[in-house]
Every structure is written in C-alpha cells, then in structure tokens.
Amino acid sequence: MDRMIRVCFAGVTGWTAPPILAGIAHAADLELVSGVSRSAAGRPLTEVAGVRSDGIVHGSVAEALAATPADVLIDYTSAAAVRENVWAAVEAGVHVVVGSSGLSAEDYAELDALARARGVGVIAAGNFSVMAAVLARAAELAAEHLDHWEIIDYASAAKPDVPSGTARELAESLGGIRTPEQGVPLAELHGPAEARGADVAGSRVHSVRLPSFVVSTEVVFGGDGERLTLRHDAGPTPDPYTAGTLLAVRRVGEAVGVRRGLGSVLFDAKG
Structure with a gap:
C-alpha cells in the first residue's frame, strides 16, 4: 500500500489500545478512521481514544466498516469477540491484523480459505512484540534439532482463555516442524493425565494463571x-x-490469505 492506510481499530477502549493508537496518530502513512467498542459506541473517536481523528466509535465492526471505508482492521478485543469481528472484516474485503487470542488452528484454516476467496490478507499473532517473535524463531530453530520440549504459558489470574495466543501459536509452529517425543505415554501414567498439560499440536502446554x-x-x-x-x-x-x-x-496487504506470527513479516525464512 503506497497511499495513506485507513485503519479501523476494534477494542479502542482496551488495555492495548493507547500506545498503538498514538503510533497511528504520529505516522505519516496511517490514518485512524473509526473505532469499535460496545461501551463507547456513538462517541467521537477523539474523545474516546485521546488522539486526533474525525471518526466515531461504533458498536460492531460491521457497522464501522459500513459507515466509513477502511483498508485494515486491527483487532485487539477478546476471545469472545474476535471471530465475529475478523470474519465481518474479511467478508467486507478489508485486510485484518489480529492481536486477540481465541482462534484455533481450525478457525485459521477456515479464515485462510475465506481471505483467499475475498482477495485480502490477514496477519495474526498471539504476541506482536519483536522479542516474542525472536523467541518463536529461536524455538523453531531448536525444534529442528531437538526431540523433547514442553511449553509453559503464564498469564494473569483474570485471563479466561487458555492457553494464551502466544503459547498456542508457538505450539502450532513447532508442531509444523516435528512432534516432540514423550517419555511416558499418557495412557501409562499413574495419576490424573491433566497434570501433564494440554495437547496443542503435539506439544504439552501448561497454563499458569x-x-x-x-x-x-x-x-x-x-x-x-x-x-x-x-x-x-x-x-x-x-x-x-x-x-x-x-x-x-503496513505489510498485511502484500499477500493474500492468513499469515501467522510477526515472524512471517520479520524473517525472510518465514515468508
């Protein structure tokens, strides 16, 4: 995209929003045109977000995109809302950047098919931190040479979804390389099998809250x-x-379909 990129932000009143909205406001190539928040629907975006914008806040992504054209939807909402938001945007032919957790590998396969049918791009990451992307890349390199691993997922006591999007994405990425070996099969354990964590793409994942x-x-x-x-x-x-x-x-419009993880745009080896 060479022209100004028009952005709709879902989760405009959320914890993650302030620094990202400020970054959009200070970028010469990005424009915040609308926001989504059920609790703030109908209010001016400038008042809600604290950044300069002529847009307003809507109660749903579908309403926001119908009212004001956008090129990219950013979704930082919740596991309960993300699917409806993302599908509405892709159906409308809008590229999507997904920072919310809650979508499974099966959801992403379905979303990829829909995005390709609509000719739009989706970049989804459980964690958009550059350091987290480097961790994932290092883990992928290690998994090419090592046979045994487990993942521990830590989050706040109030986080309802398990595992976190970061841990789920990491497990699915490593599962694409190989399935780790197990010392004792689950069927042969003495005690509750749940103590060995959940199986996510072949990896044992333990969620601590x-x-x-x-x-x-x-x-x-x-x-x-x-x-x-x-x-x-x-x-x-x-x-x-x-x-x-x-x-x-800035990069989501470069490829059609779903790309998983920030590494998909940071590292050449990941596309």
Whole structure:
C-alpha cells in the first residue's frame, strides 16, 4: 500500500489500545478512521481514544466498516469477540491484523480459505512484540534439532482463555516442524493425565494463571544431561506491541490469505 492506510481499530477502549493508537496518530502513512467498542459506541473517536481523528466509535465492526471505508482492521478485543469481528472484516474485503487470542488452528484454516476467496490478507499473532517473535524463531530453530520440549504459558489470574495466543501459536509452529517425543505415554501414567498439560499440536502446554503475570511464554527443551530454556516476559505496559502491530498494518496487504506470527513479516525464512 503506497497511499495513506485507513485503519479501523476494534477494542479502542482496551488495555492495548493507547500506545498503538498514538503510533497511528504520529505516522505519516496511517490514518485512524473509526473505532469499535460496545461501551463507547456513538462517541467521537477523539474523545474516546485521546488522539486526533474525525471518526466515531461504533458498536460492531460491521457497522464501522459500513459507515466509513477502511483498508485494515486491527483487532485487539477478546476471545469472545474476535471471530465475529475478523470474519465481518474479511467478508467486507478489508485486510485484518489480529492481536486477540481465541482462534484455533481450525478457525485459521477456515479464515485462510475465506481471505483467499475475498482477495485480502490477514496477519495474526498471539504476541506482536519483536522479542516474542525472536523467541518463536529461536524455538523453531531448536525444534529442528531437538526431540523433547514442553511449553509453559503464564498469564494473569483474570485471563479466561487458555492457553494464551502466544503459547498456542508457538505450539502450532513447532508442531509444523516435528512432534516432540514423550517419555511416558499418557495412557501409562499413574495419576490424573491433566497434570501433564494440554495437547496443542503435539506439544504439552501448561497454563499458569496467577496475579503479577501479564503474558510470559517459556519453552523448555530437554536432552540427555542438558536443558535449554527460552522465555519471553511481557512487562506491565502494552508498549512492546506497538512497533510490531504497525509493521503488520503496513505489510498485511502484500499477500493474500492468513499469515501467522510477526515472524512471517520479520524473517525472510518465514515468508
């Protein structure tokens, strides 16, 4: 996209929104044209978001896109709302950057088919932090050579969806490389099998939900007599997600269909 990119932001009153909205406002090539929030519907976007815009806040993505044309939808909402939002945008022929968790691998396969039919692009990442993308890339490299790993997913006590989008995306990415070996098959365990975590694309994933965490993702590779641990910890502010989100907004129109992870635009090896 060489011209000004018109952006609709779903989740405009959410925790992640302020630094990303500020980044859009300061970018010469991006324009915030509308927002979505049920609680703030009908109010001026400038009043709600605290950034300069002539747009207003709508109660749904479908309403926002019908009222004001947009090139890209950014979705930072919730697991309960993301599917409706993203499908509405793709049906309308609008590119989408998905920062919300809650969509499964099956959802993304369905979304990819729809996006290709509509001729639009989708970039979805469980975490738009550049450091988190580097963690995922390093884990993929390790999985090409190592046979045993498990993933630990940490988040706040109030986070209802498990695992986090970051951990799910990492497990699915590693599952595309190989399935890790298990020491003892689940059927042969003594005790509750749930203690071994959930199976996500072949990886055992353990979700910890406690106060003080934002989102931390850890993958542990084990071998004979040695261990490799890779971990990303998000701090108390959403600032780390701004640069990656805006990069995705600028690049989402370059390819039709779904691309998973910020690494899909950061690293040549990932497309």
